[in-house]
Amino acid sequence: MGVPSGELLRGVEPVRPSRRKLQTKYKLFLLALPFLAVTFVFYYLPVSGWIYAFYDFIPGIPLSDTPYVGLKWFNTIVANPTQTGEVLRVLKNTVAMSTLGLVTSVFPVIFAILLTEIRAGWYRKFVQTLTTIPNFISWILVYALAFSLFSVDNGVVNHVLVQLGIVDEEFNFLASSSHVWLTMIAWYWWKSLGWGAILYLAVIAGIDQELYEAAEVDGASRFRKIWHITVPGIIPTFFVLLLLSIGNFVNNGMEQYFAFQNAMNKDAIEVLDLYVYNIAFANNFPFATAVSMLKSVVSVILLFAANTLSKVVRDESII
Amino acid sequence: MRKKLKPSDALFQGIIYVLFGLFTLSCIYPFYYLFINTISSNDLSAAGDIKFYPQQIHFDNYSKVLRISGLSHAALVSVYRTVVGTFLTVGASAFLGYLFTKKEMWGRQIWYRSVVVTMYFSAGLIPWYITMHNLHLTNNYLAYILPTIITPFNIILVKTFVEAIPPSLEESAAMDGAGVLRSFWSIIVPLTTPILATITIFSAVSQWNSFIDTAFLMTDTKYYTLQFLLWRYLNESSSLAALIRSSPDMAASVQNMQTPTSVRMTVTMIVVLPILIVYPFFQRFFVKGIMIGAVKG
Structure with missing residues (x-):
């Protein structure tokens, strides 16, 4: 197309990428370059901060003036009994929250299956629309709502419980140190259940209706139709999400725990992400960085393991 | 029947x-x-x-709470990060997502993968904080909008969407001499409006809801957002009570006197209302966004 005829006459190889194509190749890259630079700065450059884990770094003093201490901060995790105890406590919380999350990840599946069983279309829509709202408010707002509902002086929950005689005196739920894991998972599902079910509802809607009709003809009960048609239809999607959450086993995120933490429940609510934040703000930067670093490494290993598992089981990778 | x-x-x-x-x-x-x-x-x-x-x-609570010092400024900061942040991330996601569909791009696969992989990997909170600090992005309004420009999930959504557009449309535009920028603007943008609307809404909601970055990066109160201010009000009863006493027309009226509880509830309502108001409009975009995201490229 773009090869000038003069070049052909001089006997130059005619099939080579035209100059215009070559230009496009680099032009496209140059157009993307500013965005790639932003990606580098905010996602890759922070890895260089791992270096602080090897110094006795104190905020405010330049790194060049701080002593290199090698693996000191990593060693304290196992060498210092108090530190070891702390880390074990935090790990226990992390594992507990993540395990509870994995076990209850069938909730949205059950929600979706039961919701599709409801015959009145308007009611399905009503439930789906309203149960999704909490997903779109921040954890601070969830906490603010909880604060008002459960407060001791004038919260509606305590009032009703006392009036019904279920509890003798008003109880400060949010500052309680018991059942923290369970209340946290409960709040999590209050916020995420409706939203989590949407994907499965879409998957169920995509299942071939003829399967159900054929089962009907064969006299299958409602339960058998769910078990033999709906559930197998959902499983691939469920499996992918489950593997991704295995990859995120050590990343609970911190927003929920940050919002709900207080002096009373701190021991049971501190997951790794929150712990790192808390120790950093107690000004122990190098130790926080060391824990941060270990966490990143573990989570990458888990992700690769989950991905390998996915390749073996369903011949497809998740990332 | x-x-x-x-x-x-x-x-x-x-x-x-x-x-x-x-x-x-x-x-x-x-x-x-x-x-x-x-x-x-x-x-x-x-x-x-x-x-x-x-x-x-x-409605005294609302008229009085809006006069608390710092609150309207925090509202402005929240609106600023929501509007500017959303605009930038949608623009960047649309353009980069489109560029990544161009097979001719030098090193396309590597660049695309290196953007996507950031969804699964992070250096950790503290190294991130130190980087932001070294870039002078602490106590800086830019910290709210620059890091969110590249949101890998949005880029995947746009790329997948653009790949479904028949290539003949762009080819014929190229015949007429349209360059990359021109065909992006006159062909891709109009055709991707549904997905751009979806990511606009999701980005706006997440900007409005953000508070962790404020907790990390901002020590000066003038950078506080509504979310963060609300968190402070929830956790610092005594300072909130002092704030109410110091605002002249709040404690003055005998009727409907402001208490820490009434202020907290009203501020919560003010922060949650924008989301409740836009919710009916964006509700219909969910499924589209989720489904495309699930079958990612």
Whole structure:
């Protein structure tokens, strides 16, 4: 197309990428370059901060003036009994929250299956629309709502419980140190259940209706139709999400725990992400960085393991 | 024609109707409870008497809370990060997502992968904080908008969407001499409006809801957002009470005197209202966004 005829006459190889194509190749890259630079700065450059884990770094003093201490901060995790105890406590919380999350990840599946069983279309829509709202408010707002509902002086929950005689005196739920894991998972599902079910509802809607009709003809009960048609239809999607959450086993995120933490429940609510934040703000930067670093490494290993598992089981990778 | 229900079926239907009804109620009652408490007499509210419907309706709480020093400024910061941040991330996602569909791009696969992989890997909170600090992005408004420009999930959504557009449209534009920028603007943008609308809404909601970055990066109160201010009000009762005493027209009126509780509830309502207002409009975009995201490129 773009090869000038003069070049052909001089006997130059005619099939080579035209100059215009070559230009496009680099032009496209140059157009993307500013965005790639932003990606580098905010996602890759922070890895260089791992270096602080090897110094006795104190905020405010330049790194060049701080002593290199090698693996000191990593060693304290196992060498210092108090530190070891702390880390074990935090790990226990992390594992507990993540395990509870994995076990209850069938909730949205059950929600979706039961919701599709409801015959009145308007009611399905009503439930789906309203149960999704909490997903779109921040954890601070969830906490603010909880604060008002459960407060001791004038919260509606305590009032009703006392009036019904279920509890003798008003109880400060949010500052309680018991059942923290369970209340946290409960709040999590209050916020995420409706939203989590949407994907499965879409998957169920995509299942071939003829399967159900054929089962009907064969006299299958409602339960058998769910078990033999709906559930197998959902499983691939469920499996992918489950593997991704295995990859995120050590990343609970911190927003929920940050919002709900207080002096009373701190021991049971501190997951790794929150712990790192808390120790950093107690000004122990190098130790926080060391824990941060270990966490990143573990989570990458888990992700690769989950991905390998996915390749073996369903011949497809998740990332 | 509808079949008649067997008794066992009717019982099953009845149970799930009730269960879903209760859960739905639990999802919306907190919002309603807060709302009726902010517009009812503060005395009744403080006694815990407002449970199902408002009494002695008034709007003093709203007019007074809006005058708390710092609150309207925080609202401005929240609006700024939502508007500017969303605009930038949608623009960047649209353009980069489109560029990544161009097979001719030098090193396309590597660049695309290196963007996507950031969804699964992070250096950790502290190294990130130190980087932001070294870039002078602490106590800086830019910290709210620059890091969110590249949101890998949005880029995947756009790329997948653009790949589904017949290439002939672009080819014919190229014949007419349209360059990359021109065909992006006149062909791709109009055709990707549905997905751009979806990511606009998701980005706006997430910008509005953000608070961790403020907790990390901002020590000067003038950078506080509404979310963060609300968190402070929830955790610092004494300073909130002092704030109310220091604002002249708040404690003055005998009727509907402002208390830490009334301020907290009203601020919560003010922060949550924008989301509740736009929710009916963006609700229909969900499924589209989720489904495309699930079958990612």
